[in-house]
Amino acid sequence: MAKTRNPDWFLYGYVVALLILGLAFCYSASSVVGALRSKSEWYYIARQLGATAFGVMALILLARMDFRRWNTPTWAFVAMGSAIAMVLVAAILDGRAHRWLRLPLVQVQPSEFAKPALVLFCAYFIAKRMNAINDRHTVLPASIVVGILGAAVSWGDLGTGVVLMVAAATLFFVAGLQWRYIALALAIAFLGTGVSIATKPYRLARAVAFVDPELKHLEKYAPSLASTYRDYLKSGNRDPNYQVRQSLVTVGSGGVWGLGFMESKQKLLFLPESHTDFIYAVVAEEGGLLGAFAVLTIYLLIAWRGIRLFFRSDNTFGRYLALGITALFLFQALVNISVVLGIAPTKGLPLPLISYGGSSMLSTLICFGMLMSVSEHST
Numbered sequence: 001m002a003k004t005r006n007p008d009w010f011l012y013g014y015v016v017a018l019l020i021l022g023l024a025f026c027y028s029a030s031s032v033v034g035a036l037r038s039k040s041e042w043y044y045i046a047r048q049l050g051a052t053a054f055g056v057m058a059l060i061l062l063a064r065m066d067f068r069r070w071n072t073p074t075w076a077f078v079a080m081g082s083a084i085a086m087v088l089v090a091a092i093l094d095g096r097a098h099r100w101l102r103l104p105l106v107q108v109q110p111s112e113f114a115k116p117a118l119v120l121f122c123a124y125f126i127a128k129r130m131n132a133i134n135d136r137h138t139v140l141p142a143s144i145v146v147g148i149l150g151a152a153v154s155w156g157d158l159g160t161g162v163v164l165m166v167a168a169a170t171l172f173f174v175a176g177l178q179w180r181y182i183a184l185a186l187a188i189a190f191l192g193t194g195v196s197i198a199t200k201p202y203r204l205a206r207a208v209a210f211v212d213p214e215l216k217h218l219e220k221y222a223p224s225l226a227s228t229y230r231d232y233l234k235s236g237n238r239d240p241n242y243q244v245r246q247s248l249v250t251v252g253s254g255g256v257w258g259l260g261f262m263e264s265k266q267k268l269l270f271l272p273e274s275h276t277d278f279i280y281a282v283v284a285e286e287g288g289l290l291g292a293f294a295v296l297t298i299y300l301l302i303a304w305r306g307i308r309l310f311f312r313s314d315n316t317f318g319r320y321l322a323l324g325i326t327a328l329f330l331f332q333a334l335v336n337i338s339v340v341l342g343i344a345p346t347k348g349l350p351l352p353l354i355s356y357g358g359s360s361m362l363s364t365l366i367c368f369g370m371l372m373s374v375s376e377h378s379t
Contacts (some may be wrong), residue, residue: 007063008375011305015353015368018298021283023048024353028262029282030275030356044275044356051358055365062369065336066377070370071317076124080145083117086110087152098156109359111153111160116366118149118164119171119324126175127317134178142172143185151192158196158203159347163332165189170327171320202240205232209240210345244342246271250281251292251341258288275356277348280340295354296337303330306371313378323376325367 023045028042037043069075087110091098101108122142129138147170153159169189173182197203208229212218218226233239252264253259264285267274274282284292306326313319329352336351338344350360 006376007372008305008309009329011302011372011375013061014298014302014305018295018302019299019352021295021298023052024261024285025279025283025354026275026356028286029156029267029279031262032268036160036269047358048356048361051361052365055362058362059365059369059372060105061113061364063372063376065373066372067318067370068315068322068377069126070120071124073124075181076121080121080149083110083114083264084149084152084209086155086190087114087149091152091155106358109157109357110245111157112359112363113366114149114153114160114164115167115328115363116325118168119321119367120370121145122168122171122324123317123320126171126320130175132315133172133176134181139177140179147188150189152194154196157348158193158200159335159349160189162193162347163198163328163335163349166331167324171324175320201228201232202237205229205237206240206346213241224320240346243272243346244339247278247281247340248342250274250278251284254285254288254292256289258284258286261286262296276350277336277355278340279355280337280351283354284340299333299352302326306330309371309375309378314375315374315378318378320369325371328367329364 019246026048027042027045030048031041034045034267035041054363068256086101090101090108090110094100094102099109099111101110125138126133129135129142132138146165150161150165150168151166169182169185208215208218215226215229218229246266250264250271253265259265264274264282266285268281271278271281278290280295283295287294303326305324306329309322310319310326313322332349333352334346335347336349336355339346339349350357353361353362
């Protein structure tokens with residue numbers, strides 16, 4: 001029987017604290033939208049609570065399981081294959097956004113569940129091939145499988161695709177993959193990202209608006225692209241910088257101390273997606289600089305516990321499982337916060353454990369269940 005040790009109560013505490021804050025701010029940010037769209041201020045938070053309940057049950061179940069049981073080809077390849085299949089089915093059936101499985105009672109975003117599948121697969125592959133990580137029999141199959149998942153996810157959800165690829169790159173880099181392979185992977189990823197942006201008008205508009213909002217350089221060096229951007233706006237589409245401008249107004253209006261819980265003004269339909277992708281702006285408005293800093297600090301503390309576990313675990317599979325989950329979680333949080341603050345171009349990435357979204361909540365808690373299993377069952 002596998003040895004166990006005391007759970008990481010600090011990690012549990014930080015996750016619970018973030019969950020409580022997330023549910024509170026999700027209710028605050030979604031109450032107005034819910035009342036207007038669905039005639040109930042409880043519409044969104046009730047669904048978020050339901051997803052949280054299922055997620056917590058999954059977390060507890062996974063934390064009690066010995067993570068070594070997952071270090072098999074069956075777990076790794078079935079999880080990865082299922083994720084790829086779900087993402088492709090959603091991309092085909094969802095003709096508009098290419099990212100949702102619209103079921104009778106719920107909507108599921110398969111790209112969210114690609115996250116634990118990817119980490120599980122990469123951790124298994126690295127543990128199995130650790131002594132031959134730079135062998136072509138390691139690099140080629142891993143690149144093909146991870147690349148297929150990344151391309152499938154990026155078709156409908158470029159932001160999540162980038163997060164997945166960064167997590168995979170982090171794992172293989174730490175495992176000792178040579179720079180030549182990393183450079184080649186980066187070049188392919190950069191090219192693929194460019195194609196994904198160029199083939200979707202709204203993505204191209206966001207990139208143009210972020211890089212050259214006044215079109216000064218585009219007019220000089222790429223006039224056809226500037227013309228395409230103007231045509232995009234003339235066709236009735238919203239200015240891609242509108243959300244960021246409103247987000248910065250929202251963050252700035254909170255000051256140091258904030259306006260107080262439930263007192264946000266920008267959530268009154270001035271800030272689009274205030275309960276999903278831009279909820280951190282509401283956190284800053286209601287909680288002020290101190291509240292925003294407190295949430296960011298909790299993210300960093302969770303990341304610290306995950307990195308600490310990577311160094312403390314005695315099992316290679318467990319170490320890379322912990323590192324992958326930590327990289328996914330931290331990178332997604334930092335990208336979301338960067339978008340809210342205007343540091344990165346607008347992307348539809350939820351803020352983990354805070355933004356409204358059942359798939360994101362369930363996926364994140366599944367990942368934390370796996371992380372806590374490593375914590376509890378490493379000797």
